[in-house]
Amino acid sequence: xxxxxxxxxxxxxxxxxxxxxxxxxxxxxxxxxxxxxxxxxxxxxxxxxxxxxxxxxxxxxxxxxxxxxxxxxxxxxxxxxxxxxxxxxxxxxxxxxxxxxxxxxxxxxxxxxxxxxxxxxxxxxxxxxxxxxxxxxxxxxxxxxxxxxxxxxxxxxxxxxxxxxxxxxxxxxxxxxxxxxxxxxxxxxxxxxxxxxxxxxxxxxxxxxxxxxxxxxxxxxxxxxxxxxxxxxxxxxxxxxxxxxxxxxxxxxxxxxxxxxxxxxxxxxxxxxxxxxxxxxxxxxxxxxxxxxxxxxxxxxxxxxxxxxxx
Numbered sequence: 001x002x003x004x005x006x007x008x009x010x011x012x013x014x015x016x017x018x019x020x021x022x023x024x025x026x027x028x029x030x031x032x033x034x035x036x037x038x039x040x041x042x043x044x045x046x047x048x049x050x051x052x053x054x055x056x057x058x059x060x061x062x063x064x065x066x067x068x069x070x071x072x073x074x075x076x077x078x079x080x081x082x083x084x085x086x087x088x089x090x091x092x093x094x095x096x097x098x099x100x101x102x103x104x105x106x107x108x109x110x111x112x113x114x115x116x117x118x119x120x121x122x123x124x125x126x127x128x129x130x131x132x133x134x135x136x137x138x139x140x141x142x143x144x145x146x147x148x149x150x151x152x153x154x155x156x157x158x159x160x161x162x163x164x165x166x167x168x169x170x171x172x173x174x175x176x177x178x179x180x181x182x183x184x185x186x187x188x189x190x191x192x193x194x195x196x197x198x199x200x201x202x203x204x205x206x207x208x209x210x211x212x213x214x215x216x217x218x219x220x221x222x223x224x225x226x227x228x229x230x231x232x233x234x235x236x237x238x239x240x241x242x243x244x245x246x247x248x249x250x251x252x253x254x255x256x257x258x259x260x261x262x263x264x265x266x267x268x269x270x271x272x273x274x275x276x277x278x279x280x281x282x283x284x285x286x287x288x289x290x291x292x293x294x295x296x297x298x299x300x301x302x303x304x305x306x307x308x309x310x311x
Contacts, residue, residue, distance in 0.1 A: 144200035171234035
């Protein structure tokens with residue numbers, strides 16, 4: 001079965017004890033069913049189980065119906081991509097237009113046929129897994145495997161707005177590989193690509209906190225975004241990144257100024273966003289810090305504070 005989790009968790013919503021027991025017993029052999037008997041119970045279970053992969057719900061619930069449940073679930077960001085299957089009873093005409101408008105993926109009709117239920121669930125989970133694979137690939141840089149520039153641009157906007165609302169610092173580190181054009185000329189572009197991969201992955205292993213990430217920014221330049229991080233903590237991250245790259249000991253004979261090995265220079269900026277500032281201000285400050293670090297001799301990190309003065 002082409003799914004991410006060997007035993008995906010499925011939310012089963014049905015007020016009828018016999019139907020719910022039949023379904024959970026059937027699904028329990030392959031999946032991890034979670035039971036709910038009402039709309040409110042289903043919403044609670046969904047919020048308490050962030051790893052639910054699929055929802056199977058009756059159209060008839062004691063505190064509403066399956067359509068109302070779908071509408072409330074779709075209002076929550078996490079549910080935008082979770083497949084929902086509706087179970088309709090024999091004497092009920094499915095409201096297809098309304099259901100599909102709410103993101104319902106498929107209908108099942110009672111009495112339920114075991115092979116059909118299992119096949120429909122399997123199909124939706126496989127589609128879901130493939131969709132996530134495509135989405136994941138679309139945000140990655142094809143060469144280095146870290147996040148791409150588009151992901152960086154979009155995420156910076158979101159994190160900038162979130163930091164402004166919460167009045168928290170947002171830190172950005174721009175990382176430039178020292179003398180990389182000379183490296184390409186000396187060793188060839190294939191070696192250059194291999195070098196970029198090694199450096200990117202070394203940095204990605206260092207940036208582990210949820211929400212933090214490394215992105216390929218431009219050519220041999222990378223960006224590291226650190227939400228809710230003051231400049232002092234961000235500086236420690238940047239210095240660790242610099243040391244990790246230096247520890248790779250990749251030879252670059254045309255980089256005698258920095259010891260004959262591949263190194264990186266870093267510019268750090270930390271800002272607490274305000275209503276009169278745009279996220280470009282953070283990039284400009286980090287670029288200024290990067291220029292200061294380059295002019296100071298490379299293979300080091302320099303900081304521009306919220307007032308854009310170097311320290």
